[in-house]
Amino acid sequence: MAPYPTYPPHQDHALGTPPSGAVPHPRWWERKGVRAAALAALLALSGAVILALVREQTGTEGFLVGLGLAVLPVPLLISAFRWLDRVRPGPWRNTVFAFAWGACAAALIAIVANSFATRWIATATADPTSADTLGATVIAPVVEESAKAAAVLLVFLFRRRDFAGVVDGIVIAGVTATGFAFTENILYLGNAFGTDQISGTGPGLSSVTAATFFVRVVMSPFAHPLFTVLTGIGFGIAAVTAPDRGQVRRVLLPLAGLLTAMGMHAFWNGSSNFGEYGFFAVYATFMVPVFGLLTWLAVFLRQRELRAVREELPAYVAAGWLAPPEPFALGSLKARRLAREYAAHFGGKEALTAVTEYEEYATSLALLRRRGARGRAGADFVVRERELLDALWRRQGYARAALAYAARAVVPVWPVYAGPPVQGPPYYNPYRY
Structure with a gap:
């Protein structure tokens, strides 16, 4: 064949079209435009409701303070995940969807479900203290991680070509959790500001707002992304599993990742029950090492993708x-x-x-x-x-x-491929065109 083949070699019908030329028309609810419009409407409605709920709990002034402080780590986290995705960057629409789902839909599900479950437990046991503890260590991890995992599942199912491996799962899960943490931080920081207003504590390092900001934004902005990334890894491994091999494994791996995320989330939420310094002990001996390990894994996987490009x-x-x-x-x-x-x-x-x-x-x-x-x-x-x-x-x-x-x-003298043609799998022939 010529050094560069004449292209395209086939003009008889469009690629992927059946020989008869008949293309089945999807039903109206299966069309991408309809699905996208419905999803956008759902996210917009969820955003309006969660905005009203958070503002009702924090007050207008507390909401504005919480919003101003909670937004600070968001650009850094989004940039970190996009940097990780530089080898084969996913489309921005997936990033926007993941963040919006976490900030609106997942946050709304969590706020409603957690409140209902905690009130039900308090009524059933007549012990509000144990209800709060059980809600934080059992109910919240299950509800929140499930709500965030839904975004990863949707991208996995409906944007399958954008979800080709573990790095994609890490990025989608991390961005979703970043959106969720953003809304949750508005609520916590807004309530902390309201507490300071009631007690008459002015702005300063001794205020509840400053302490909340330090713990949630300075020390552990990566907490929620760290939990949900475990779910993303499960989906990522499932994505590279052959469709005709291990169907059970393709289902169990995301589930295993989700359960691990729930367990880690519960352990983190329960750290305050481990004594006066339990929170800091768990942070130093567990959270930081796991964060370092997952960061190394993500960078290693990115380098492996670059190596695959050079080799294939x-x-x-x-x-x-x-x-x-x-x-x-x-x-x-x-x-x-x-x-x-x-x-x-x-x-x-x-x-x-x-x-x-x-x-x-x-x-x-x-x-x-x-x-x-x-x-x-x-x-x-x-x-x-x-x-x-x-x-x-x-x-x-x-x-x-x-x-x-x-x-x-x-490299001034770049390597030139001069060896024999590389033969791929038996069904693949690089000269077939």
Whole structure:
């Protein structure tokens, strides 16, 4: 075949269309636009209700103070999760949905369910103190983690192509929990401010507001994301499990992650019952080490994705779909950044968009091929691979020059793939096009 194949080789029918050309029309409630509108309406309604409930509990002044303080860690946490997702960044709509679900729907479910359960226990036992303790250590972890896990489940089911691995699960779960913690912090900080107002305590380090801010925003802004990330890891492992292998495992893994998140949440909430310094002991000996371990795991998984890009894409160089320096450039975050800067400088916004999308599609292609090599690809492997190659080919005009520049800038003599064609799984032939 020619160094770069004539493209597209087939013009007879659209990719993925049955030979007859008949495309089944989804029923009106199955259309994406209808689902999106219904979901947006649900989140907007939940947001309005939770706003009214929090304002009723804290008062207008307390609500504004709580809002101003609670928003401080949000940009840092969202930026951290987006940074983690740099190799194959998910669309912003998923990030917005996850945050909105956590801040509105999950928070509303938690506030209503927790209040109802605590009042019911207090009435049944005639012991408000034990009801509060049981609500915090048993009811709240179950309700809150289940409500947050619903967002991860929705993305897993309805945005499956955006949910390709453990990193995606960590990001969606973490952003959802960040939204939930944001609303919860408004409530706690607003109530703390109201307590200071009643007691006549002015603003200062001795105030309840300052203590609440220190514990929830300074010491443990990562607490809720840390719990829910365990659920995201369960869904992420299920995402890379072959559909035709281990159906039970694909169900049990997310459930195991959810139960672990509930257990960790309950342990954290119950730390105040372990004595005067129980909270700080649990924080230092448990929360911080687990946070460090999960951070290492997330960074390790991101580096493994970059390695997969460098190892899997040379097969497409041999087939003529990619230029020789591209696997190296696409497997380096520094080279990717330089390619985007080059495109933006010489081609403007259109070129920047094309190169950014090229990097994302190439990463998806490499991860898809890696799953295929390990027997974990679904039945739509060939169709999905062809879609990604089509997307790359249509953006190569801007991307190839930018990536070639980036490869030369990072390593003056970039490695050229000169070996024999890389043979993939038995069902895969890199020269079939």
